[in-house]
Amino acid sequence: MTLAKEPRVTIVVVNYNCSPYVEKCLGSLLEQSYSNIEILVVDNASTDGSAEQIESNYPDIRLVKAAANRGFSAAVNTGITSSTGDLIVVLNIDAWVDRDFVRELAAALLEEPAAGMAAPKMLFARDARVVNSIGLGYNITGSNHDIGFGIDDGPQFSERRWVFGPCGGAGMYRRRMVEDIGLFDEDFFMYYEDVDYSFRAQMAGYRCIFVPTARVYHIEGGSGGSLPRPKGYYFARNSAEVILKDFPGFMLLKYSPIVVWEIAKRVCSGLLRADASPVLGYAAALGRLRQILKKRRGVKDRWRVPGAYIEGLLSENRHVLKHINLHGRPAKEPS
Known part of the structure; x- marks a missing residue:
């Protein structure tokens, strides 16, 4: 072009x-x-x-x-x-x-x-x-x-x-x-x-x-290198931080049962494999709650789109993570 x-x-x-x-x-x-x-x-x-x-x-x-x-x-x-x-x-x-x-x-x-x-x-x-x-x-x-x-x-x-x-x-x-x-x-x-x-x-x-x-x-996994902690630790800690930092308040309240259930499944799966890294990761996120909430205020200050747009964007992805938009259907427009 x-x-x-x-x-x-x-x-x-x-x-x-x-x-x-x-x-x-x-x-x-x-x-x-x-x-x-x-x-x-x-x-x-x-x-x-x-x-x-x-x-x-x-x-x-x-x-x-x-x-x-x-x-x-x-x-x-x-x-x-x-x-x-x-x-x-x-x-x-x-x-x-x-x-x-x-x-x-x-x-x-x-x-x-x-x-x-x-x-x-x-x-x-x-x-x-x-x-x-x-x-x-x-x-x-x-x-x-x-x-x-x-x-x-x-x-x-x-x-x-x-x-x-x-x-x-x-x-x-x-x-x-x-x-x-x-x-x-x-x-x-x-x-x-x-x-x-x-x-x-x-x-x-x-x-x-x-x-x-x-x-x-x-090349999948080519640049990961060695990490101070297991990957499961970072996945758990950082995924929890995104939820606590970025989710609109009404979505935290509305979807917290689903989120908690998903976290529980990951923790149990890790423990069944004798892998404590998810538990340690989620605990680390809670230990940083004060810093996360401070950053959350910065995200909120720049929130400019309707909450319905964000909820629609995330809800649309819930059941079709792999095959989302295969027919070119765009995400919902902000109203």
Whole structure:
């Protein structure tokens, strides 16, 4: 797609000990058909030589070295605050993109003024015939899912549609939206930071458009690296924080029985596997309740859409997390 004027785009790539993926990822970014572009890699204190690899082999790419690994969200924020773009792409380093990836995302945001975010079609690198994600689904139980995960690519994924938000592995954001709602929440460290950010954006009136012509190929689990705690801990803690921080008050009251039931199921499932990480995660969220409620006030201050829109958006996702909007049905319009 030809753009009359190309807004400046910054691509923020987070690296942590991902030397095997550097060449494929950065090579695909350097070959973009879009010209007004800045590529910025934030290295999260890697120890595998990947930062030196980038510094030596990619002189046209800006490298920002963090002194310590403070998590994905903090690295993304470092990239955003160091960027110059009007549009900002966040991309996992264990992914590579088609030549028109940036152009198609930028065109979609220029054509869709209601959108503050754009989600590409993410396919599995191991089999590009299968969808990894066309965006996030999130529902009233506090559960999220990659829409289309594991489904063969086809006509049902060939048209633009509204989704909850972009998967954290690849997405584009308007700078003016970022300046309005703020940066990613660094307390999440890893996981659910994309859900929280998309929720805050939706509450403030910024929607997300899925762009099927922007394609990215993802090596699932390639950039996770080692974590201080088990994944189950972060999933539990962060999912609870999203509920406590972002759910409108009337929805907390209305759907709390469902939410509590889902949490109980996850805790019991973990304990049956002799895995206490969900219990510890939920306990950690409760231990941070004061800080969470303080952040909740900030979300509430930027709440601009009707509560019915948010409830409709999340209720729509409840029973169709995998197959949501397969026939191009858009999310409900704000009234």
